[in-house]
Amino acid sequence: xxxxxxxxxxxxxxxxxxxxxxxxxxxxxxxxxxxxxxxxxxxxxxxxxxxxxxxxxxxxxxxxxxxxxxxxxxxxxxxxxxxxxxxxxxxxxxxxxxxxxxxxxxxxxxxxxxxxxxxxxxxxxxxxxxxxxxxxxxxxxxxxxxxxxxxxxxxxxxxxxxxxxxxxxxxxxxxxxxxxxxxxxxxxxxxxxxxxxxxxxxxxxxxxxxxxxxxxxxxxxxxxxxxxxxxxxxxxxxxxxxxxxxxxxxxxxxxxxxxxxxxxxxxxxxxxxxxxxxxxxxxxxxxxxxxxxxxxxxxxxxxxxxxxxxxxxxxxxxxxxxxxxxxxxxxxxxxxxxxxxxxxxxxxxxxxxxxxxxxxxxxxxxxxxxxxxxxxxxxxxxxxxxxxxxxxxxxxxxxxxxxxxxxxxxxxxxxxxxxxxxxxxxxxxxxxxxxxxxxxxxxxxxxxxxxxxxxx
Amino acid sequence: xxxxxxxxxxxxxxxxxxxxxxxxxxxxxxxxxxxxxxxxxxxxxxxxxxxxxxxxxxxxxxxxxxxxxxxxxxxxxxxxxxxxxxxxxxxxxxxxxxxxxxxxxxxxxxxxxxxxxxxxxxxxxxxxxxxxxxxxxxxxxxxxxxxxxxxxxxxxxxxxxxxxxxxxxxxxx
Numbered sequence: 001x002x003x004x005x006x007x008x009x010x011x012x013x014x015x016x017x018x019x020x021x022x023x024x025x026x027x028x029x030x031x032x033x034x035x036x037x038x039x040x041x042x043x044x045x046x047x048x049x050x051x052x053x054x055x056x057x058x059x060x061x062x063x064x065x066x067x068x069x070x071x072x073x074x075x076x077x078x079x080x081x082x083x084x085x086x087x088x089x090x091x092x093x094x095x096x097x098x099x100x101x102x103x104x105x106x107x108x109x110x111x112x113x114x115x116x117x118x119x120x121x122x123x124x125x126x127x128x129x130x131x132x133x134x135x136x137x138x139x140x141x142x143x144x145x146x147x148x149x150x151x152x153x154x155x156x157x158x159x160x161x162x163x164x165x166x167x168x169x170x171x172x173x174x175x176x177x178x179x180x181x182x183x184x185x186x187x188x189x190x191x192x193x194x195x196x197x198x199x200x201x202x203x204x205x206x207x208x209x210x211x212x213x214x215x216x217x218x219x220x221x222x223x224x225x226x227x228x229x230x231x232x233x234x235x236x237x238x239x240x241x242x243x244x245x246x247x248x249x250x251x252x253x254x255x256x257x258x259x260x261x262x263x264x265x266x267x268x269x270x271x272x273x274x275x276x277x278x279x280x281x282x283x284x285x286x287x288x289x290x291x292x293x294x295x296x297x298x299x300x301x302x303x304x305x306x307x308x309x310x311x312x313x314x315x316x317x318x319x320x321x322x323x324x325x326x327x328x329x330x331x332x333x334x335x336x337x338x339x340x341x342x343x344x345x346x347x348x349x350x351x352x353x354x355x356x357x358x359x360x361x362x363x364x365x366x367x368x369x370x371x372x373x374x375x376x377x378x379x380x381x382x383x384x385x386x387x388x389x390x391x392x393x394x395x396x397x398x399x400x401x402x403x404x405x406x407x408x409x410x411x412x413x414x415x416x417x418x419x420x421x422x423x424x425x426x427x428x429x430x431x432x433x434x435x436x437x438x439x440x441x442x443x444x445x446x447x448x449x450x451x452x453x454x455x456x
Numbered sequence: 457x458x459x460x461x462x463x464x465x466x467x468x469x470x471x472x473x474x475x476x477x478x479x480x481x482x483x484x485x486x487x488x489x490x491x492x493x494x495x496x497x498x499x500x501x502x503x504x505x506x507x508x509x510x511x512x513x514x515x516x517x518x519x520x521x522x523x524x525x526x527x528x529x530x531x532x533x534x535x536x537x538x539x540x541x542x543x544x545x546x547x548x549x550x551x552x553x554x555x556x557x558x559x560x561x562x563x564x565x566x567x568x569x570x571x572x573x574x575x576x577x578x579x580x581x582x583x584x585x586x587x588x589x590x591x592x593x594x595x596x597x598x599x600x601x602x603x604x605x606x607x608x609x610x611x612x613x614x615x616x617x618x619x620x621x622x623x624x625x626x627x628x629x
Binding site for chain 1: 493533534
């Protein structure tokens with residue numbers, strides 16, 4: 001291969017490689033689901049994921065039998081892994097919504113090929129996120145008290161509490177994410193219905209496609225609805241992370257009580273979200289032979305977004321250190337110093353390294369295009385973001401105002417089992433979608449190619 | 457009255473044919489395509505009018521209803537005097553009001569979309585037309601309603617005469 005050809009291969013401007021046709025994409029993407037035999041890597045991945053999911057079920061059943069005492073939570077650290085996991089999962093979910101909704105509104109061409117992977121990821125991230133606050137309730141069977149339903153006790157939920165805002169926000173976000181994902185899937189389900197050769201596929205996709213005809217009327221209403229949904233999901237994703245930030249900022253706990261928390265959590269969410277999308281896109285474009293439609297342009301854009309989010313978050317990390325000293329409040333300073341040198345110092349510095357320092361490598365084009373390295377950096381960010389949530393939750397609570405109740409948090413094996421198990425729920429769900437749902441939006445690719453064809 | 461479908465293999469040829477059919481006086485036309493084709497709605501003279509209005513109405517209802525729900529709960533049914541703070545603490549209600557308005561728009565929008573498109577409708581006569589399965593892949597179809605079958609069919613054939621090799625299929629009753 002000559003140097004010129006190598007350069008061609010590393011071109012980061014094309015959103016579609018030359019030679020890709022609308023019918024080619026349609027046939028390739030739908031055959032992955034309809035025709036291709038289930039590959040070995042799928043069975044291995046699915047088996048491991050299902051094992052983790054089993055662990056999750058065991059951890060939750062045991063929790064339901066014995067109560068939250070099986071976890072390491074106690075006074076003063078009453079918010080342990082469950083809340084850190086919740087914030088982590090809901091943050092990662094944002095990646096799908098940001099790519100799919102925000103970059104739909106900006107009319108970014110690179111969005112089309114990655115939107116389905118990103119949205120599918122969101123659906124199972126919010127599922128994992130939604131479970132966490134419920135199992136964290138000591139008496140989880142009363143969780144419906146959050147709904148303002150007419151009850152014989154004549155009680156109302158406290159609408160003024162950020163924790164209740166959070167309940168409403170996540171309710172809207174979960175429903176919105178699923179609806180957005182499914183509506184965007186309908187035309188592709190119709191394609192699967194029409195290409196299916198086996199009877200069960202025809203029946204399954206026929207029912208799921210709801211009788212989509214692709215008539216001009218259907219497309220007209222579809223376009224209107226999809227634009228509205230995107231315009232709603234973009235502010236919803238910002239609002240949910242802002243409200244998650246307010247859950248913390250609304251408490252007087254040192255280290256939490258800061259006005260920067262809403263944007264701080266939005267930036268963190270974006271960082272972990274883009275990282276997960278990268279971790280899925282890099283192996284999938286190879287495993288499903290999608291490099292014609294998911295090009296180096298996509299990898300490059302996602303890496304740049306990861307770097308941008310990392311810089312924004314680093315700014316918040318700096319403010320988090322600066323503000324306590326600026327205010328001069330003793331306990332706030334105690335928490336910062338405890339982070340630097342205390343029991344949580346290894347976690348704190350690991351978070352700084354993984355979320356702020358290592359992503360600086362992405363300034364270099366060679367790193368952005370080096371897929372294995374990029375995968376490792378993204379994985380580091382995902383781990384780093386979990387650590388960040390853990391440090392925020394545990395470190396602040398273990399240095400509260402009353403010095404008599406300074407005590408660190410010790411996670412138990414059930415804490416770790418819940419964390420690992422929730423990853424099992426996510427991965428099992430995602431592997432199933434890989435097998436049954438087209439991982440690239442076929443109709444959007446056809447639209448993109450049609451537009452490109454017309455403009456030359 | 458009967459319906460036929462003319463099958464084209466490119467969006468541009470389909471648009472051209474659609475223009476000719478409009479000029480020939482056909483008005484009851486419908487296009488079936490694997491992706492939205494720019495220019496079809498203009499030629500057919502149709503727009504999505506109802507859906508945006510329904511969604512805006514749902515948003516207003518969701519916002520007003522969501523705020524009232526909180527107001528009634530916190531200020532009327534279960535007032536709590538906490539240090540004399542106002543019961544109608546609207547800034548604290550604003551977040552949930554926004555979320556509930558967005559939720560109402562999402563849900564009503566999807567239901568209205570289904571109603572306007574008459575979905576779910578798993579069977580429709582057009583699905584029985586051979587070649588319709590390509591309308592979700594790579595073919596662009598024009599559905600034409602023929603009021604007086606023989607006369608209109610002749611007009612149709614004349615209007616589409618220049619598109620050689622175009623397949624015309626009858627839609628079963």
